[in-house]
């Protein structure tokens with residue numbers, strides 16, 4: 001809810017954030033980063049409202065590594081904070097005019113203070129992907145010494161690939177007994193792959209956003225990570241797969257963005273089949289073209305008719321209307337299906353298919369008469 005709402009032009013109302021928090025909890029999400037108290041009174045009140053719901057999840061406030069942000073989190077009534085510090089020299093120097101020694105000192109001071117106040121504290125390593133891994137290990141050691149429970153490694157600019165993610169996470173995870181979180185960005189389209197690589201490297205906490213909504217190209221999508229972990233690594237996340245699509249739609253509505261039809265796991269078309277070869281295979285044995293069982297997500301396969309359909313698809317669609325055709329008539333109808341799909345750029349509805357079926361008799365009669373005239 002924090003990085004997701006950083007997507008350009010996305011701005012949730014308090015009511016929307018509360019409803020999204022409730023939906024996330026209902027879906028089994030164990031933790032939300034619900035907002036940034038430093039943004040001011042409205043955000044603080046929203047965080048306070050979410051925290052007061054006492055949902056079965058940890059509600060975290062995102063803060064810079066500063067006393068000021070920490071006190072804003074106190075006003076927000078949350079019990080957990082992510083205290084973020086730039087960790088690359090580029091960012092430390094370029095945006096703060098600081099160095100590594102300052103970062104370690106600020107971390108010890110602010111995390112120590114947060115622990116005294118009673119917060120559960122995670123430390124966010126901004127731009128960890130461009131940081132010296134040795135320095136990240138020092139950050140981990142300092143964070144652990146002053147009572148943080150987790151270290152977040154953020155690929156803030158989305159520059160890593162799965163191999164470099166694995167190496168980075170492994171290196172830091174081996175050097176600390178803090179729990180490791182990985183926070184991916186999708187600038188290279190690798191956020192989900194990198195997040196899975198981070199798990200293999202030792203991360204047990206994953207920053208994700210619904211549909212991958214987030215800063216610039218966004219983050220790793222919750223739905224992709226949850227289902228990919230289950231399918232490829234046999235890791236259960238506790239997320240209810242059936243909740244993912246309604247959740248994604250709710251968030252897209254609040255974000256004022258259309259859901260891409262091809263969006264993995266939750267998009268309209270991801271279990272829709274048009275190509276003749278696929279449809280023919282599915283009709284014989286659905287396992288031929290099914291990697292992910294749609295039942296898991298409360299969804300089902302849909303067969304549609306279009307430019308790439310074959311005879312099996314046409315015969316099947318007609319049989320669903322109680323109609324049957326021989327191959328010759330089926331192929332006549334298939335020609336019309338292809339022509340229609342190309343001309344209208346739409347699939348053929350059952351009503352249009354029925355019309356093609358009915359008209360195929362007239363066409364045949366006309367063709368017969370034409371042949372008879374030619375013969376005469």
Ligand SMILES: CC(=O)SCCNC(=O)CCNC(=O)[C@H](O)C(C)(C)COP(=O)(O)OP(=O)(O)OC[C@H]1O[C@@H](n2cnc3c(N)ncnc32)[C@H](O)[C@@H]1OP(=O)(O)O
Nearest residue numbers: 003006036038039064065066084085086095096126156215
């Ligand atoms: C990678 C990420 O996603 S980081 C999270 C990004 N999230 C946001 O920016 C949340 C929305 N932001 C805001 O509402 C505002 O930027 C605020 C309230 C946080 C700060 O607003 P302003 O006081 O007006 O500052 P402004 O936005 O101009 O600049 C950000 C300041 O934070 C400082 N800063 C950035 N990161 C850190 C950090 N980890 N620790 C301490 N200070 C930091 C910058 O140096 C800059 O301060 P400066 O102007 O003294 O150099």
Ligand SMILES: O=C(O)CCC(=O)C(=O)O
Nearest residue numbers: 084124125126127154156
């Ligand atoms: O430092 C953090 O908590 C991560 C912040 C973030 O969103 C990022 O670096 O992309």
